[in-house]
Amino acid sequence: MIDQQQTNNLCLRWKGKQRRIGITGGIASGKTIIGNFLFQAKQWPILDADSYAHEALSAESTISKQVLLKYGNKILQKSRENEKIINRKELAKLVFRNDVEKKWLEELIHPFVNKRIEEDLEKLKSNSVVILIIPLLFEKNYTNICSEICYIDCHKDRQLSRLKERDNLSPEEANQRIDAQWANSFKKQFADHIINNSNDDETWKLQLKKLYNF
Numbered sequence: 001m002i003d004q005q006q007t008n009n010l011c012l013r014w015k016g017k018q019r020r021i022g023i024t025g026g027i028a029s030g031k032t033i034i035g036n037f038l039f040q041a042k043q044w045p046i047l048d049a050d051s052y053a054h055e056a057l058s059a060e061s062t063i064s065k066q067v068l069l070k071y072g073n074k075i076l077q078k079s080r081e082n083e084k085i086i087n088r089k090e091l092a093k094l095v096f097r098n099d100v101e102k103k104w105l106e107e108l109i110h111p112f113v114n115k116r117i118e119e120d121l122e123k124l125k126s127n128s129v130v131i132l133i134i135p136l137l138f139e140k141n142y143t144n145i146c147s148e149i150c151y152i153d154c155h156k157d158r159q160l161s162r163l164k165e166r167d168n169l170s171p172e173e174a175n176q177r178i179d180a181q182w183a184n185s186f187k188k189q190f191a192d193h194i195i196n197n198s199n200d201d202e203t204w205k206l207q208l209k210k211l212y213n214f
Helices: 004-010 031-042 049-056 062-075 088-096 099-123 156-167 171-179 184-188 203-212
Strands: 019-025 046-048 076-080 083-086 129-133 148-153 193-196
Touching: 019 031, 031 046, 031 129, 031 148, 031 203, 046 049, 046 099, 049 099, 049 129, 062 076, 062 083, 062 088, 062 099, 088 099, 088 171, 148 184, 156 171, 193 203
Parallel strands: 019 129, 019 148, 046 129, 148 193
Antiparallel strands: 076 083
């Protein structure tokens, strides 16, 4: 899957004074819920890569205009007051069917996400702890900005169930989303901590409380 240099990169960690907790895991594994729980319990600020990706596609942004220029009305949700709004679900369906389109979109959005993470880390440099929720943390080489990585583990059948219900996807579409990421079994070996969220109970809370002493 990856060469030795890439494998070495997955083992890199942030060595600065600030504690940066990277939270990652497969799609629909519960990253946001777990990050929000830690924020409520500890008041640790959260930087969420998905939020920056949404920002990148906001109406009339430079990236949004480029995406609309490429895909046109196929992904246009509506226009209002001279603003063209992207239908994110239709865009996702389009790119997850085609690796070339997915790569094009990622290469457009990820530099923006990187820049926003750097900007907000600078704003939060006086905080002793920061949470970084990054779905593609390993795939996009964010390991070196995290002092530790907490992997949210979830069985694929549970991911499928949650994803179909959350995003109203067909089984085929849900599988496409999961298979677009590296396998859970592969990524887990490079994590510092693993939180199991395969069940519908809240045992993950007990795991977090033990891990972070509260």
